[in-house]
Amino acid sequence: MRNLNLMEKKMLIDTHCHLDDEAFANDVANIVAAARNAGVERMITQGTSISSSLDCIALAEEFPEVYAAIAIHPNCLMEELPALGSDDVFLDIFTKMAENPRVRAIGETGVDLYWHDTPVNIQKKFLALHFELSRRTQLPVIIHCRDAEEDLLKVARNDFDKNGPVPGVIHSFSGNTDFLKACLELDFHISYSGSVTFKNKCFDSLRETVPLVPENRLLVETDSPYLTPMPFRGKIKRNTPEMVTHTARFIAEIRGISEENIQETTTQNTKKLFQID
Numbered sequence: 001m002r003n004l005n006l007m008e009k010k011m012l013i014d015t016h017c018h019l020d021d022e023a024f025a026n027d028v029a030n031i032v033a034a035a036r037n038a039g040v041e042r043m044i045t046q047g048t049s050i051s052s053s054l055d056c057i058a059l060a061e062e063f064p065e066v067y068a069a070i071a072i073h074p075n076c077l078m079e080e081l082p083a084l085g086s087d088d089v090f091l092d093i094f095t096k097m098a099e100n101p102r103v104r105a106i107g108e109t110g111v112d113l114y115w116h117d118t119p120v121n122i123q124k125k126f127l128a129l130h131f132e133l134s135r136r137t138q139l140p141v142i143i144h145c146r147d148a149e150e151d152l153l154k155v156a157r158n159d160f161d162k163n164g165p166v167p168g169v170i171h172s173f174s175g176n177t178d179f180l181k182a183c184l185e186l187d188f189h190i191s192y193s194g195s196v197t198f199k200n201k202c203f204d205s206l207r208e209t210v211p212l213v214p215e216n217r218l219l220v221e222t223d224s225p226y227l228t229p230m231p232f233r234g235k236i237k238r239n240t241p242e243m244v245t246h247t248a249r250f251i252a253e254i255r256g257i258s259e260e261n262i263q264e265t266t267t268q269n270t271k272k273l274f275q276i277d
């Protein structure tokens with residue numbers, strides 16, 4: 001009985017993974033089972049295009065542990081534009097998709113100036129449209145930000161000033177304490193991925209943010225198959241949702257709290273934000 005209680009206690013949710021990625025082709029059942037065995041009992045798989053969002057919904061319908069997020073990733077926008085035609089078509093397609101009860105978030109959207117796949121003005125316009133979609137569907141947003149903090153904050157602040165806060169999360173947070181402060185002011189949650197464990201000096205300013213996130217805003221994720229946490233980075237061929245346990249442990253150490261505490265806190269926060277049971 002005691003063991004059972006301990007097992008029940010050990011639960012984490014991977015708030016951001018890409019189970020439709022080709023790295024997991026024909027293997028999702030094994031990945032989900034391995035996650036469960038590691039105590040990762042829920043995961044949210046992220047849509048990056050219309051077809052990827054539909055694939056994520058199909059996975060969420062197949063596996064009770066999996067929930068879907070739907071959106072167009074900033075780096076995929078140019079490929080999707082011909083299918084969209086107008087802003088209203090985009091909003092209609094995704095509003096309809098969001099009617100599926102397995103859909104729990106609008107993600108991933110955002111701004112990415114590292115890759116040069118989409119002109120920044122188009123990325124910003126669609127980030128604002130995804131905020132609008134979040135209001136229409138009453139679903140939280142999952143936001144990607146790579147080398148684009150200023151542009152992202154501009155869109156988010158503009159929306160905040162006009163419409164008030166949108167519930168959401170900055171996924172795979174990679175900023176410094178100033179960016180953290182700005183994101184918290186906008187009411188966003190903060191999700192850490194394996195990148196927080198990377199040894200490179202340039203991640204020191206990211207690690208400085210870890211103790212500063214209020215307990216009720218903290219989430220964890222893998223962004224798998226990418227961003228494998230240390231000490232497995234470069235040693236395994238793909239990241240998987242079960243690896244979120246390592247990132248959670250790392251964060252618990254920095255914050256000076258127990259593993260049970262980080263599990264409980266992040267799971268509570270995730271369940272509340274995404275209305276997951």
Ligand SMILES: [Zn+2]
Pocket residue numbers: 016017018046108223
């Ligand atoms: Zn992602």
